[in-house]
Amino acid sequence: MSIYFSPFVIPFLIGVIVLIIICCIKYIRWYNQFDRVQKTVILKNIISWRFLSAIWETIMEALLHRKVFKRSFLLGYMHSSIALGWFLLIIVGAIESEIAIQTDKPFWIGIFYRYFVHDSHAFKHAQFFAHFMDLLLLYVLSGVILAYIKSIYSRIVGMKKTTKHVIFDTFAKFALWLIFPLRLLSESFTAALYNNGGFLTQTLGNMINYTVADVLEIPAWTLYSFALGTFFISMPFSRYMHIFTEVIFIFLKKLGVGENEQISGYTMFELSACSRCGICIDNCPLHKDLQLPGVQSIYFLRDLRYKRPREEIAENCLMCNRCVAECPVGLDLMTIRRQMRYKKDLDTHANYNYIENLQPFNSIGRIIYFAGCMSHLTPGIIDAMTTIFEKVDQKYWFMDKDRTICCGRPLLQQGFSIQAAELRRKNTQLIKQSGATMLITSCPICYQSFKKEYNLPIQVMHHTEYIHMLIKSGKLKLRKDDLKVVYHDPCELGRGCGIYRQPREILKTVTHLLKTKNEKEKSLCCGYNLGNTVINLEQQTKIRNAAMSSLRAKNPDLIVTACPMCKKAFKRASDFTVKDVAEIVKENIISE
Amino acid sequence: MKKIAVIGAGPAGIEAASALALQNMEVLLFEKSSNTLTNILDKAFLFPDFSLANDMVDKLNKKLLHQNITLHVGTEIVDIKQEGHEWKIIDKKGMSYIVAAVLLSTGYTPFDAKRKEELGYGIYNGVLTSLDLEKMIKYNHIENSMGEKPKRIVFLQCVGSRDEKSGNNYCSKICCVTAVKQAIEVKKLLPDTEVYIFYMDLRMWGQSFEEMYRESQEKYDVCYVRGRISEAATTFDKKIQFKAEDTLVGLPLKMNTDLLVLMVGMEASCGTKQLAKKLSIEGDYGFAQSLNIHLQDNETTSKGLFIAGSCKRPMGINETIADARSAALAIMDYVDVNQSNKESLADNN
Ligand SMILES: Cc1cc2nc3c(=O)[nH]c(=O)nc-3n(C[C@H](O)[C@H](O)[C@H](O)COP(=O)(O)OP(=O)(O)OC[C@H]3O[C@@H](n4cnc5c(N)ncnc54)[C@H](O)[C@@H]3O)c2cc1C
Ligand code: SF4
Ligand code: SF4
Ligand code: SF4
Numbered sequence: 001m002s003i004y005f006s007p008f009v010i011p012f013l014i015g016v017i018v019l020i021i022i023c024c025i026k027y028i029r030w031y032n033q034f035d036r037v038q039k040t041v042i043l044k045n046i047i048s049w050r051f052l053s054a055i056w057e058t059i060m061e062a063l064l065h066r067k068v069f070k071r072s073f074l075l076g077y078m079h080s081s082i083a084l085g086w087f088l089l090i091i092v093g094a095i096e097s098e099i100a101i102q103t104d105k106p107f108w109i110g111i112f113y114r115y116f117v118h119d120s121h122a123f124k125h126a127q128f129f130a131h132f133m134d135l136l137l138l139y140v141l142s143g144v145i146l147a148y149i150k151s152i153y154s155r156i157v158g159m160k161k162t163t164k165h166v167i168f169d170t171f172a173k174f175a176l177w178l179i180f181p182l183r184l185l186s187e188s189f190t191a192a193l194y195n196n197g198g199f200l201t202q203t204l205g206n207m208i209n210y211t212v213a214d215v216l217e218i219p220a221w222t223l224y225s226f227a228l229g230t231f232f233i234s235m236p237f238s239r240y241m242h243i244f245t246e247v248i249f250i251f252l253k254k255l256g257v258g259e260n261e262q263i264s265g266y267t268m269f270e271l272s273a274c275s276r277c278g279i280c281i282d283n284c285p286l287h288k289d290l291q292l293p294g295v296q297s298i299y300f301l302r303d304l305r306y307k308r309p310r311e312e313i314a315e316n317c318l319m320c321n322r323c324v325a326e327c328p329v330g331l332d333l334m335t336i337r338r339q340m341r342y343k344k345d346l347d348t349h350a351n352y353n354y355i356e357n358l359q360p361f362n363s364i365g366r367i368i369y370f371a372g373c374m375s376h377l378t379p380g381i382i383d384a385m386t387t388i389f390e391k392v393d394q395k396y397w398f399m400d401k402d403r404t405i406c407c408g409r410p411l412l413q414q415g416f417s418i419q420a421a422e423l424r425r426k427n428t429q430l431i432k433q434s435g436a437t438m439l440i441t442s443c444p445i446c447y448q449s450f451k452k453e454y455n456l457p458i459q460v461m462h463h464t465e466y467i468h469m470l471i472k473s474g475k476l477k478l479r480k481d482d483l484k485v486v487y488h489d490p491c492e493l494g495r496g497c498g499i500y501r502q503p504r505e506i507l508k509t510v511t512h513l514l515k516t517k518n519e520k521e522k523s524l525c526c527g528y529n530l531g532n533t534v535i536n537l538e539q540q541t542k543i544r545n546a547a548m549s550s551l552r553a554k555n556p557d558l559i560v561t562a563c564p565m566c567k568k569a570f571k572r573a574s575d576f577t578v579k580d581v582a583e584i585v586k587e588n589i590i591s592e
Numbered sequence: 593m594k595k596i597a598v599i600g601a602g603p604a605g606i607e608a609a610s611a612l613a614l615q616n617m618e619v620l621l622f623e624k625s626s627n628t629l630t631n632i633l634d635k636a637f638l639f640p641d642f643s644l645a646n647d648m649v650d651k652l653n654k655k656l657l658h659q660n661i662t663l664h665v666g667t668e669i670v671d672i673k674q675e676g677h678e679w680k681i682i683d684k685k686g687m688s689y690i691v692a693a694v695l696l697s698t699g700y701t702p703f704d705a706k707r708k709e710e711l712g713y714g715i716y717n718g719v720l721t722s723l724d725l726e727k728m729i730k731y732n733h734i735e736n737s738m739g740e741k742p743k744r745i746v747f748l749q750c751v752g753s754r755d756e757k758s759g760n761n762y763c764s765k766i767c768c769v770t771a772v773k774q775a776i777e778v779k780k781l782l783p784d785t786e787v788y789i790f791y792m793d794l795r796m797w798g799q800s801f802e803e804m805y806r807e808s809q810e811k812y813d814v815c816y817v818r819g820r821i822s823e824a825a826t827t828f829d830k831k832i833q834f835k836a837e838d839t840l841v842g843l844p845l846k847m848n849t850d851l852l853v854l855m856v857g858m859e860a861s862c863g864t865k866q867l868a869k870k871l872s873i874e875g876d877y878g879f880a881q882s883l884n885i886h887l888q889d890n891e892t893t894s895k896g897l898f899i900a901g902s903c904k905r906p907m908g909i910n911e912t913i914a915d916a917r918s919a920a921l922a923i924m925d926y927v928d929v930n931q932s933n934k935e936s937l938a939d940n941n
Contacts, residue, residue: 376823377710401825537756571707572757 008222015232033265054254067328081143118194134198168238175231182224239276249273259335271305280323314340319531321495341415363436372443374564384586409449444493468502489523490563528569601628604697604901611920613660624668636730698863703752712824742850753857764857779812858906890919
């Protein structure tokens with residue numbers, strides 16, 4: 001038996017062993033659930049620069065929690081002090097014991113170093129290490145104290161709603177909360193006895209009576225070990241599973257692995273990589289405007305992870321992407337929702353026979369204009385686009401003018417992935433056969449579909465990109481009117497496809513663009529998003545009104561958007577003027 | 593003499609003003625437009641009897657010549673306040689008037705068809721509202737967007753009424769019969785034009801409405817299709833093409849037409865909405881709310897504040913006139929009772 005052993009190490013040891021075994025079992029099982037493509041991608045990319053960038057991302061996100069910092073400084077500090085602080089305690093502790101003890105030593109020595117090594121001058125810089133370890137402990141403790149406060153009063157760290165957790169979480173949480181105070185206590189007792197502490201533990205140690213310390217030293221270290229053991233054992237079953245899983249997830253993602261339309265091992269990694277931080281709750285429109293409990297991404301993932309998914313929760317999401325934009329882990333939340341919406345039992349294959357009769361139009365030398373089903377309900381947009389095409393002498397094939405099929409995305413969002421694939425196949429064929437070199441669409445839903453779900457050999461543009469290009473190249477000359485406008489970022493165009501700049505630049509050319517409170521990634525959903533089939537009209541209206549009042553806060557003359565859905569949503573609201581970017585452009589064309 | 597303020601010089605306001613004046617009350621009648629009867633002026637004929645709208649306008653306006661009535665046109669009332677037993681009426685220019693009782697007869701506005709963009713109003717020249725068509729009929733000038741005689745006219749019912757999406761779940765009551773009336777008028781002027789009416793169900797509730805509907809089919813060959821039109825677009829020859837579903841046959845259909853006429857419903861007018869809200873008598877959809885639809889349909893929760901006509905709910909002219917008279921009666925009762933109360937108070941002192 002090593003001299004660096006004491007019975008109190010046992011709980012810790014058991015914890016570590018159980019943790020390693022369970023994690024290995026889980027990870028291996030999930031890896032086996034990867035499909036062939038996912039596995040090939042990993043093997044192909046494992047030796048590449050992607051690996052380095054994954055390391056970087058791990059440091060930035062898993063340790064420093066950069067994205068959480070962006071959301072709120074205190075929340076970021078809380079997360080990073082515990083993660084980074086603990087990580088450094090382990091690393092620096094290992095270095096310290098490595099320098100101090102040249103002989104064989106067990107791996108836990110760094111964790112209980114001060115109990116086993118009493119000589120405060122064991123090596124040259126031992127004093128420095130003692131102080132430095134104390135500093136790190138203080139750093140972690142400050143985070144833990146913030147966590148105490150957060151659980152009592154979450155607004156301090158910038159969150160309105162904190163998460164309801166499962167029982168394992170509670171266990172793990174209390175263990176985690178106890179670990180560092182207990183470490184402080186144990187080291188202080190030891191310092192009281194042997195004067196081997198740093199600035200913090202020694203100061204505390206000096207205040208403790210020698211006899212008291214003598215009696216309580218071992219119990220304190222035992223409790224510390226118990227806390228560690230409890231935390232490790234409950235970790236794989238609690239949200240703290242994210243600590244390791246997040247790192248693996250970051251690597252997988254950086255190596256190019258992604259979600260499939262069906263649940264895979266990757267999904268399992270995602271589910272466990274969610275730290276249940278709750279950041280996705282506050283700004284979810286279903287929480288903010290409707291106070292619907294239990295449907296936000298955090299709850300959805302939790303229920304799925306504990307194998308009690310509920311269909312109505314999978315369906316109850318606007319697919320507005322707001323939580324995706326906020327999630328510090330960067331989980332692919334929308335695809336997981338879709339996987340759970342998958343409607344395999346509904347075979348509607350026969351319904352699609354008619355699409356075979358559709359014929360392409362010879363469009364060599366032309367572009368394709370695909371307005372989108374929704375734009376057909378807002379003919380003002382179509383009218384504006386066809387006018388613009390004529391103005392710049394652009395020949396086009398109006399692909400979905402008549403007798404046409406949908407891009408498929410609305411079906412996909414509802415879980416009809418087979419049916420959507422059928423439509424994509426036919427549209428792809430029509431587009432390829434037409435000979436056109438570019439496709440322009442007025443609908444962000446179609447745009448996202450053509451961009452991401454299709455694999456088209458031709459360029460795809462949203463009409464705002466196209467108009468922007470026309471203006472830049474001088475083909476389209478516009479005058480500036482003196483309207484004050486605000487721009488509403490449609491979910492599918494903004495957060496969905498990252499188009500923020502072009503519509504704004506167009507609007508700055510033709511109007512006076514006012515800034516609004518909720519812009520770009522923070523834009524509010526109009527509520528009429530096709531993603532949600534559960535909420536009713538009244539609830540949609542509430543979400544819409546919230547978005548609308550934020551847009552109207554600065555009294556603009558009109559609201560401009562770039563999506564027929566958003567336009568319809570706002571237009572139904574009132575007599576307030578709402579226009580599409582294309583319409584404003586059309587009105588301001590200078591005709592020579 | 594007691595002073596009564598009547599807000600809005602539509603059929604309701606004029607009828608009530610005249611009835612009150614005949615009973616020796618002094619009436620201040622306020623109208624925000626420069627004309628009275630704004631909602632009747634542009635009409636050609638009135639349902640159910642095809643009488644001339646101009647006649648109605650003349651007859652009603654003549655009633656205003658009574659010496660007890662002071663008409664303030666171009667005067668929009670923006671606020672009404674109760675001050676003890678009296679009421680203070682404030683117009684847009686800041687002038688105020690003190691009266692003993694108030695009658696709100698601020699009426700309706702036709703639904704703004706642009707709000708249903710999918711139907712193309714304001715975008716395609718071939719899409720009209722019933723009001724636009726009424727004007728064309730009045731001046732016998734029915735044309736398509738190319739300036740030609742239309743070969744086909746399609747009416748669409750329930751635009752902005754019975755429509756959850758526009759926020760109006762109620763039936764506007766007057767548009768079914770108006771469509772039948774206008775279809776007949778079109779046929780009288782242009783016998784060769786095909787006329788279709790797309791409806792959800794036809795509500796021929798009034799006296800002689802059903803006969804009119806039957807006549808439109810038997811005598812004028814108007815064709816009725818049950819189904820709603822979902823969207824309209826334009827064709828290369830500037831016609832209107834629309835998609836609909838024939839819900840009797842159960843088939844989707846697509847059809848071209850020269851003119852698509854949207855039968856717009858009635859919404860509470862801006863004045864009705866604003867004043868009803870300020871006076872806390874706001875009912876459903878912004879209309880003004882009476883105390884009891886059966887027994888106190890002109891009274892409100894405030895004593896001395898009365899309502900009449902289409903500011904309460906959609907209604908035709910005959911119903912409006914009857915309602916205005918009943919309001920006048922209620923006001924006279926109120927003034928009498930108030931008067932005797934005051935006298936008895938004075939006696940007691
Ligand atoms: C398309 C259409 C066709 C119709 N055809 C017929 C028909 O053929 N036969 C028939 O019987 N009925 C018809 N009607 C119904 C008829 O128009 C109404 O029944 C009638 O106008 C109601 O009268 P009113 O006085 O209640 O309201 P209104 O006619 O609306 O009068 C209200 C008046 O109040 C004024 N006002 C509003 N706010 C203020 C304010 N704040 N201050 C001062 N003034 C204000 C308005 O300017 C308006 O002049 C039709 C309606 C429509 C929509
Ligand atoms: S989904 Fe993302 S934001 Fe939401 S709780 Fe999980 S980690 Fe946090
Ligand atoms: S996508 Fe939108 S509605 Fe759905 S959970 Fe995320 S924030 Fe809420
Ligand atoms: S009267 Fe006829 S057209 Fe008008 S809302 Fe009622 S049912 Fe529809």
